[in-house]
Amino acid sequence: MLSGPFGVGKRTLAKLLVLCLFCENRTDAPCGKCKACRRITSGFHPNCLRLGLLPNTKSIKIDQVREILAQLSQYPLESGRRAVILEDFDLFTVPAQNALLKAIEEPDEVTVYILTATNEKSVLPTILSRCRFQRLPAWPDDLLESHLISQGFSTQTARDLVPLSGGSPGTAVRMAGNEDFWALKSRADTVLFSPADLSQIPEISEQLKEFRQEAEQLLNYLEAKALASFSAGAPEHPDPEAYYEASLKHRAMLESLFLARRQRASNVTWQGIADQLLLNILEDNQPCPW
Ligand SMILES: [Zn+2]
Known part of the structure; x- marks a missing residue:
């Protein structure tokens, strides 16, 4: 077997x-x-x-x-x-x-x-x-990345796919062909990860409202992104103190995503969840923990 x-x-x-x-x-x-x-x-x-x-x-x-x-x-x-x-x-x-x-x-x-x-x-x-x-275990990130490149994916696409694939080439290929996902990713990046400050909260909150139907995919994407940058910075970070700071933020981000999932399971409205998530992201006036 x-x-x-x-x-x-x-x-x-x-x-x-x-x-x-x-x-x-x-x-x-x-x-x-x-x-x-x-x-x-x-x-x-x-x-x-x-x-x-x-x-x-x-x-x-x-x-x-x-x-x-x-x-x-x-x-x-x-x-x-x-x-x-x-x-x-x-x-x-x-x-x-x-x-x-x-x-x-x-x-x-x-x-x-x-x-x-x-x-x-x-x-x-x-x-x-x-x-x-x-x-069969999950593929290590570097092996999966080089495999995807050898299959014809660009280096950037391979890098985007690796953290979202759970170590599975099959999942990576499936994600690559999923146009809805790439559209969502691009929208989420624009809304959440373009430079933002507290004065923009109402505007971003309004845009996040539109993710209601794709809430699950959005949370999956944010989680993969947080996990990826969390592990990416770990080895031989030039500034241990800065890395420690960053790791606390990654952790806080993962916790707020976890909370968002729990709220969804207990039928909290998407708007409520999205606003909470947004506040967590922008907490301490940090535009983005990543
Ligand atoms: Zn033969």
């Missing part, structure tokens, strides 16, 4: 493992060039089966599992190994998971089952107890 956050690379690793299993090039597997590699890459290897979410569905049902079990028992397969990739196993319904129990418990000699899951807690203990685990 390969488990880890959304977009961290579970499917990519599963595919790589299968390529290694099937590649005909024993000294340099996976070579990506042999017949087996090419068939797996194009999704047409008879001995490699895959089961995952169908478009516009939220779970994997028992019927889909029965189909793949029937395929495993009936179809004439080529000699050699078989691989079954069960994607998003945490989204398999309980009956669907149960239907696979026997197959996973007593796989025949040639079959390898590779499961992926974002949330292990949604997998039956009976299944978990039969798995060997590889847990």
Whole structure:
């Protein structure tokens, strides 16, 4: 079982493992060039089966599992190994998971089952107890940044994305394609982070009102921004005292975001929350703690 956050690379690793299993090039597997590699890459290897979410569905049902079990028992397969990739196993319904129990418990000699899951807690203990685990951690910021640049993102975009991605390349790519997010970011930066002083509060408060529908996204963005600058300044800061001051402000910012979330959960009006947030940002006449 390969488990880890959304977009961290579970499917990519599963595919790589299968390529290694099937590649005909024993000294340099996976070579990506042999017949087996090419068939797996194009999704047409008879001995490699895959089961995952169908478009516009939220779970994997028992019927889909029965189909793949029937395929495993009936179809004439080529000699050699078989691989079954069960994607998003945490989204398999309980009956669907149960239907696979026997197959996973007593796989025949040639079959390898590779499961992926974002949330292990949604997998039956009976299944978990039969798995060997590889847990994929979040990517470190610098590695994620260079990966995004290697994928064609500009350095600035990569830097914007890293703190918002939770160490997940998949999330970064998803955020990159989310035009609503970039529009929100640009609006939030203009409203909150252009030079401001206390006399502008009424004006900014008025502009913040318009974020009501996107309050959650705005809070997410502010939190990511606060966390990013909090960790960015830490190592070898030239002025320890200034860094200490700054870190107190970051902390205060995170606390006020936390408070804003709590208020939202208890149905305080957005205007009330936004004004409180704004006051916290501008507290001590500091235009912006970042
Ligand atoms: Zn190969």
